[in-house]
Amino acid sequence: MLYVDIGSVNTRVCLFDRMDDQYSFIGAASATTSGDITNQFEYLNVIQAVEKLEHATKRKILDRNQNIVMPATFDHSGIDQVAVSYTCIPDPRIAVMGLTHAGSLQNVYDLLSKVGVKPVAEICAEDGKTVCENLDLFLHTAPRIVIVSGGTEQGAEIGIYRLGEILMLACRSLPKEQRPIILYAGNSAAKKQMERVFSQITDISFSTNVLESGSGVQPTLNGLINVLRKDLESRAPGFRILREKTKCSVIPGEFAFGRTIRLMSRLIRQNRHILGIDIGAHQTILADAVNLALSLHTLPLGIGNNIGNLLNEYTPSDLQSWISFQIKSAEIQDYILNKSYYPDLIPANKYSAEIELALARAIVMKGIENESLSAMLSDGSLAMVFLSGAVLRNVEDPGEALMFAMDSLAPVGMVDYLLDMNGLSGGIGTLAHLNPVLASQIMSTSAYLNLGKVIRPSVRGEPPGKSIMTVSVRDDAGNTRKYDIPFNRIYRIPLEYGKNYELEWTKISHNVTVPGVKTWAPAGFKSGCFGLVFDTREEKDGKIKLPKEKAARDKKLQSWRTELGPWLVKQEEESHA
Amino acid sequence: MPEEAVHIISSGTVRCARLLSEDGTVVVFKGQMADPTTQIAFRKIWSRHFSLNILDALDLDPADNIREFLTIKEGDFVSVGEQIAKREGRRKLSVTAKASGRFLGISANRLIFESDPVDIESRVAGFPGVVTDIVNNRGAYLETSGSYIKGLWGNGKCGQGILLSIDMEKNNGIFDLDSISVDLAGAVVFANTCTDANVLKTAAKMTPGGLIFGSLPSYLLPVAVSLPFPIIVTDWIGTGKISNPVHLTLGENIIKFAYLYSDNSASGKLIRPEIIIPQDEYIPEKENPLNHLGIGSQVRIIEGFYGGELGIVVDILPGNDENSDNTEIAPDQVKICIDEETYVTLPKNNVEVINLKS
Numbered sequence: 001m002l003y004v005d006i007g008s009v010n011t012r013v014c015l016f017d018r019m020d021d022q023y024s025f026i027g028a029a030s031a032t033t034s035g036d037i038t039n040q041f042e043y044l045n046v047i048q049a050v051e052k053l054e055h056a057t058k059r060k061i062l063d064r065n066q067n068i069v070m071p072a073t074f075d076h077s078g079i080d081q082v083a084v085s086y087t088c089i090p091d092p093r094i095a096v097m098g099l100t101h102a103g104s105l106q107n108v109y110d111l112l113s114k115v116g117v118k119p120v121a122e123i124c125a126e127d128g129k130t131v132c133e134n135l136d137l138f139l140h141t142a143p144r145i146v147i148v149s150g151g152t153e154q155g156a157e158i159g160i161y162r163l164g165e166i167l168m169l170a171c172r173s174l175p176k177e178q179r180p181i182i183l184y185a186g187n188s189a190a191k192k193q194m195e196r197v198f199s200q201i202t203d204i205s206f207s208t209n210v211l212e213s214g215s216g217v218q219p220t221l222n223g224l225i226n227v228l229r230k231d232l233e234s235r236a237p238g239f240r241i242l243r244e245k246t247k248c249s250v251i252p253g254e255f256a257f258g259r260t261i262r263l264m265s266r267l268i269r270q271n272r273h274i275l276g277i278d279i280g281a282h283q284t285i286l287a288d289a290v291n292l293a294l295s296l297h298t299l300p301l302g303i304g305n306n307i308g309n310l311l312n313e314y315t316p317s318d319l320q321s322w323i324s325f326q327i328k329s330a331e332i333q334d335y336i337l338n339k340s341y342y343p344d345l346i347p348a349n350k351y352s353a354e355i356e357l358a359l360a361r362a363i364v365m366k367g368i369e370n371e372s373l374s375a376m377l378s379d380g381s382l383a384m385v386f387l388s389g390a391v392l393r394n395v396e397d398p399g400e401a402l403m404f405a406m407d408s409l410a411p412v413g414m415v416d417y418l419l420d421m422n423g424l425s426g427g428i429g430t431l432a433h434l435n436p437v438l439a440s441q442i443m444s445t446s447a448y449l450n451l452g453k454v455i456r457p458s459v460r461g462e463p464p465g466k467s468i469m470t471v472s473v474r475d476d477a478g479n480t481r482k483y484d485i486p487f488n489r490i491y492r493i494p495l496e497y498g499k500n501y502e503l504e505w506t507k508i509s510h511n512v513t514v515p516g517v518k519t520w521a522p523a524g525f526k527s528g529c530f531g532l533v534f535d536t537r538e539e540k541d542g543k544i545k546l547p548k549e550k551a552a553r554d555k556k557l558q559s560w561r562t563e564l565g566p567w568l569v570k571q572e573e574e575s576h577a
Numbered sequence: 578m579p580e581e582a583v584h585i586i587s588s589g590t591v592r593c594a595r596l597l598s599e600d601g602t603v604v605v606f607k608g609q610m611a612d613p614t615t616q617i618a619f620r621k622i623w624s625r626h627f628s629l630n631i632l633d634a635l636d637l638d639p640a641d642n643i644r645e646f647l648t649i650k651e652g653d654f655v656s657v658g659e660q661i662a663k664r665e666g667r668r669k670l671s672v673t674a675k676a677s678g679r680f681l682g683i684s685a686n687r688l689i690f691e692s693d694p695v696d697i698e699s700r701v702a703g704f705p706g707v708v709t710d711i712v713n714n715r716g717a718y719l720e721t722s723g724s725y726i727k728g729l730w731g732n733g734k735c736g737q738g739i740l741l742s743i744d745m746e747k748n749n750g751i752f753d754l755d756s757i758s759v760d761l762a763g764a765v766v767f768a769n770t771c772t773d774a775n776v777l778k779t780a781a782k783m784t785p786g787g788l789i790f791g792s793l794p795s796y797l798l799p800v801a802v803s804l805p806f807p808i809i810v811t812d813w814i815g816t817g818k819i820s821n822p823v824h825l826t827l828g829e830n831i832i833k834f835a836y837l838y839s840d841n842s843a844s845g846k847l848i849r850p851e852i853i854i855p856q857d858e859y860i861p862e863k864e865n866p867l868n869h870l871g872i873g874s875q876v877r878i879i880e881g882f883y884g885g886e887l888g889i890v891v892d893i894l895p896g897n898d899e900n901s902d903n904t905e906i907a908p909d910q911v912k913i914c915i916d917e918e919t920y921v922t923l924p925k926n927n928v929e930v931i932n933l934k935s
Contacts, residue, residue, distance in 0.1 A: 132626035177600040333795040337814040
């Protein structure tokens with residue numbers, strides 16, 4: 001099984017093999033995503049990555065004509081299945097048309113949230129705009145896809161034709177090459193008439209009515225994915241070659257990542273959230289799932305070709321905040337712009353690595369300004385954070401990734417942190433429908449690095465003394481140790497990776513709570529590589545409080561990193577308390 | 578996504594893509610010679626729409642089929658004063674256009690017109706070359722022989738001029754006030770870097786053909802964008818020297834004609850700027866009467882009694898060749914119609930082809 005992720009900077013391939021009904025991860029390789037429309041570069045980049053994979057795994061996957069051998073042969077050459085996700089062609093520019101905001105358009109918005117897309121234009125019959133106003137709005141946004149919705153079954157029909165008239169005029173206004181693809185998801189009574197008119201003008205597809213009672217948006221999702229693929233193949237013909245040659249399924253990376261997080265929400269307790277963060281070169285995806293319900297947010301900010309957008313959101317001096325060495329704001333601005341022009345640059349020293357992680361913090365802090373996300377960070381309902389993206393994967397020490405998450409999210413309560421070390425984040429979501437066995441096995445095995453459990457209490461007012469709580473940790477053998485947790489620092493209790501422990505809350509100060517945690521009962525847990533971490537740093541407006549003065553701030557940042565310590569620490573070593 | 582790897586060609590075949598980011602209209606053909614200003618492809622929209630009610634003007638009933646009264650068809654362009662609709666019969670009524678536009682269609686008994694077309698994306702050649710490949714609905718590849726550098730950042734302007742260098746030994750090759758002289762006018766000048774916004778603004782007064790820097794600090798980029806001439810950064814955003822390969826390639830082409838191409842019109846996509854230095858001297862096709870003069874060409878008479886007059890070439894008369902009996906070789910002559918009654922015959926060299934832009 002070959003899983004391919006075509007990103008805007010790198011094309012990554014991951015190989016899985018099945019032995020005795022058990023899948024195992026064999027290896028991964030990457031090639032730079034580069035080229036232009038004339039040479040079907042997406043396909044060629046995949047082949048380049050597979051060549052590297054062959055070299056790394058000593059397996060034969062390509063034949064002498066550089067085609068992927070399918071299906072696999074008895075001598076273990078080739079592969080049986082290919083699944084592809086992509087983020088290299090962002091922003092399909094979707095316009096939505098509907099009869100009512102609360103009805104059809106709301107359902108279309110729900111549908112689009114599954115793939116992390118925000119529409120570029122909305123035309124609603126309720127708004128009372130003239131045809132000319134709607135045409136101006138529509139044409140200025142130059143949508144590539146239009147979703148037409150409205151009317152329940154046996155419901156409104158004339159209103160649909162009015163929308164259709166606007167769309168027809170808009171299509172006529174454009175040369176044939178610039179006309180959008182249409183997805184009709186409205187009252188099926190109008191389907192015949194829509195097909196008659198639009199099939200001669202542009203490409204039209206049909207899916208089930210988004211307002212069909214009881215069905216929700218799920219049946220329409222397949223129609224949307226198909227239309228997105230159609231648009232993708234017209235913009236990047238290499239995908240068509242890839243699909244035709246490998247019979248693979250191709251789905252948007254945002255959707256794949258969202259589905260991964262949604263499925264992972266089954267692994268945690270009911271009514272607790274899992275937050276997935278995928279920092280790409282072009283965009284950042286924030287996926288929040290609880291009880292299999294997903295909320296997906298994409299930010300047009302990344303650590304590659306879209307890093308320049310950070311300068312629209314922050315001043316360079318704001319971006320200095322999380323850098324612990326002396327650097328001029330102009331140098332940060334230079335770094336950002338150079339990175340936007342050389343998105344495949346890899347930080348070659350600890351300074352540039354720190355700059356990138358500081359910029360990643362700024363991106364995530366911008367992302368969690370969204371109301372629905374910020375609520376779960378402050379009420380203790382967040383149980384797990386899943387970190388993904390090359391900027392986090394390529395850190396020298398996973399502690400950098402953990403610090404990044406603790407600094408930028410600062411969630412109160414008890415939160416587990418997972419790091420996607422192998423770039424498999426979209427894998428589960430992509431493979432889920434194609435090979436559910438493999439998807440479930442990736443989830444149940446240790447394909448992701450468990451960084452550890454971080455407990456961040458909520459402290460009201462001045463803390464009573466140096467220690468805000470006392471806890472005891474008991475291992476499998478029954479050995480118990482007590483720890484006094486100090487205020488305003490990071491306190492790490494190193495534990496043996498992968499072992500089971502039990503945490504007991506011995507004493508908690510009266511003005512200290514741990515939201516979302518039953519502190520009257522012991523909590524069992526499996527240790528991550530950083531053991532148990534208490535983050536009692538002061539906060540202001542939900543964010544970690546940093547000293548205003550640069551020198552003091554640098555010192556503080558360095559001391560926090562020292563307090564967390566390196567990845568490999570012997571259990572016997574005391575933390576730096 | 579990152580661009581392809583070839584960034585410098587010191588001498589050889591230069592092949593440049595002029596592709597739209599999305600499908601649009603391509604207006605060149607394979608084998609076509611392109612000027613720097615030749616448009617290759619564009620994506621266009623009509624930016625303004627307005628409607629016209631003709632029911633009242635023609636005294637029609639809402640139930641009437643207004644199509645029967647139209648004198649224009651969908652897609653027709655109408656100018657101010659042009660008839661749009663008329664009603665025959667005892668009461669002859671007509672409606673004329675009060676604004677120019679294209680008739681798009683009818684909605685709710687109102688005529689919908691559109692006007693103000695704008696290119697949301699456009700590609701021009703940027704240098705003289707030959708169209709060697711067409712990419713359907715996207716654009717074309719152009720080729721020439723010469724030198725080529727793909728830069729890092731451009732300010733979105735195109736231009737050209739004789740390539741010159743500042744004195745790289747002086748002041749670390751930094752473009753400063755001392756670098757600005759009358760030589761800058763119309764020239765493309767390269768330097769290591771520039772650190773002062775005022776220097777760039779002062780340079781603009783000399784109307785240079787363009788500036789090339791190895792690096793430029795990010796705080797100067799907004800100033801560079803605001804200037805009317807092209808500025809290209811080849812290596813790095815920041816302050817530093819121009820890289821050796823770039824320096825060598827530019828240095829070998831001093832006093833040749835360089836074309837700077839920078840286009841930021843694509844939606845959100847970073848397009849690297851290009852420096853193209855064709856091997857041979859370029860004579861713009863449209864300005865070369867010897868290549869382009871033919872029957873029907875519009876010409877201007879350069880001197881003599883009819884000097885300054887415009888006319889149309891109606892005949893080309895070959896001059897004497899060396900085998901004729903005449904001792905002097907007469908040049909080719911052209912017969913020009915100045916007006917209905919005035920025809921003159923002049924040496925071909927005494928006229929120049931003019932191209933009035935419509």
